[in-house]
Amino acid sequence: MQAYLGVDVGSVSTNLVVINEDGKVLVDIYLRTAGQPIKVVQEGMRQVAEAVKDKKIEICGVGATGSARTLTGVIVGADTVKNEITAHAVAASHLVPDVQTVLEIGGQDSKIILLRDGVVVDFAMNTVCAAGTGSFLDHQAARLNIPIEEFGALALQSTNPVRIAGRCSVFAESDMIHKQQMGHPTPDIVAGLCDALVRNYLNNVGKGKEILPPVVFQGGVAANVGIRAAFEKELGLEIYIPEYFAVMGAIGAALLAKEATKEKQKTNFRGFAVSTTDYQASSFECKGCPNHCEIVNISADGQLLARWGGRCGKWDTVQQMKTG
Amino acid sequence: MRVGIPRTLSYFTFYPLWKPFFETLGAEVIVSPESNKELLDDGVRNTVTDACVPIKLFHGHVAALIDKVDILFMPRLVSLDGKSTLCPKFLGLPDMVKYSIAGLPEIIENRLDLKKGKMELYRFLYGIGRRFTANRLKIMHAIYRAKYNFANYRKLLFKGLTPVEAFACLEGGQEPSVQLIDGALKLAVVGYPYNLYDNFISIGLLTKLRRYGVQVVTPEMVPDKEMKRLSKKLRKNLFWYYSNQVVWAAIYYLEDKNLDGIIHLTAFGCGPDSMTNKIIELECKAKKVPFITVSIDEHTGEAGVETRVEAFVDLIKRKKGMV
Structure with a gap:
């Protein structure tokens, strides 16, 4: 069977999926990036190989996305390396064909994508602020000593959510500490945080956007029922969470890979052996000009695969050779 | 005498005016190097904390000129069209720099305020x-040559060259032909010239877009006549010169049916842009033209800009069925 692999390496999670020719998900894997993108991609590849072992599956195309997409693309040999906004939009419109609004909250960024008749008409991404993203929730859950998986359910127990300033994660944290020291029960504080995060998202990312149903909520944070409830309360609309909400970026990448390989009829996929290859990353500061660019070298089994990070073309030769 | 001109802020608007002027007067013109990380770091160290990144960068450019020139050209630009003024930071620029950087040479800080009349x-x-x-x-001759060169410069801009390309052209380089690729995306990139055309601070935005095969148009390419027409179109204009230019240019390009989108490049914390950005956003919305804001700051990480711009171009292409 012909299949396509999508890899989405974000700041918090790394997701891999295998889809078939019709775009049906055959394998989905969700791992924590834990600051080790190369290792976790290799681990993911090992798990994918394991899952497809007995099924006659041939990988005909690979797509990489997420903030580590360039790195991932080199490691797995991707046919297409695309930004996560495009990947998410492609996946959402594939799985929910009549979707009009996509809310996506990931580890370190959040975005909104508006589609009309299956076509993206508008999108926005959070600017430079981390308030209202998954890692902030993670951080607060850890501080309150609540496993992140139970965070949402706890918020639902609240009867009287407290008001928390959601504009800035630093202010939000001091607000939460203040409320906690005043004696407010934890569920109320957690629910207040969910409300604040949603308010912040809608005021910043969703500012002035026309949010029409069906609304799809995806990204790792969609696992949080508290946030979902807060969205439903704030928007007055039903929020649809797709089955594969946490790996939508990877699904999009796989779909894009299918598109990309349709024309050229071959794949750059390096095979599942990449999980055992010894990848090395090293970096140095170029002293060629006052820009002091930080150049990164990626090598496999001692051989230089790719190099990037420079503002001028001086160090790009290897990469160009690889991409043609 | 060596006259130093910082390669930022009004440089991109007026360099072809200043250069022949000083040279005809017998001075040697020295321009600070192209923006780079060291210059910016130097600027950040020397500037009041609340300033925006272009102002910080300006301080860096001034610092880079200190030992290389006898006199520093840093005019107080107040009004360039007799109506609006420049951003307050331009008005206070000579003072800000003088009290922030030690060991400066003599400074030319004459005030240019066209509200006082055409002369x-x-x-x-x-x-x-x-x-x-x-x-x-000799002075009259220098003024004549400056204005002549400046007029030629503007003509090149109207042909679709960026200021940096036009500078090279005036220095005797060949005029790059602005070729239109059939079916290429046409994007208006609006923002202040010192952000748009400084490849370092814009993180190579224009270069990137051209690499994606996009036809890029900017405010500097809009003819004066059109700007004047559009200045009467808004119910109320803004107070600031460059902001008005940006808004009018956006409206001008929105009249073009072939325009595929607008990118607004803004520096983090820019006061005037809080208005500028919103006006452009609303205009785009009314015309149903895709719009995106790219904000820049001291960061050198390209990822944010790269992701947004790539997605913007991708999604427009998908929408047009070009993929």
């Missing part, structure tokens, strides 16, 4: 000329 530009240039020569004719 003000001559008075401004004449006043500067007197510092170099007592010969009246």
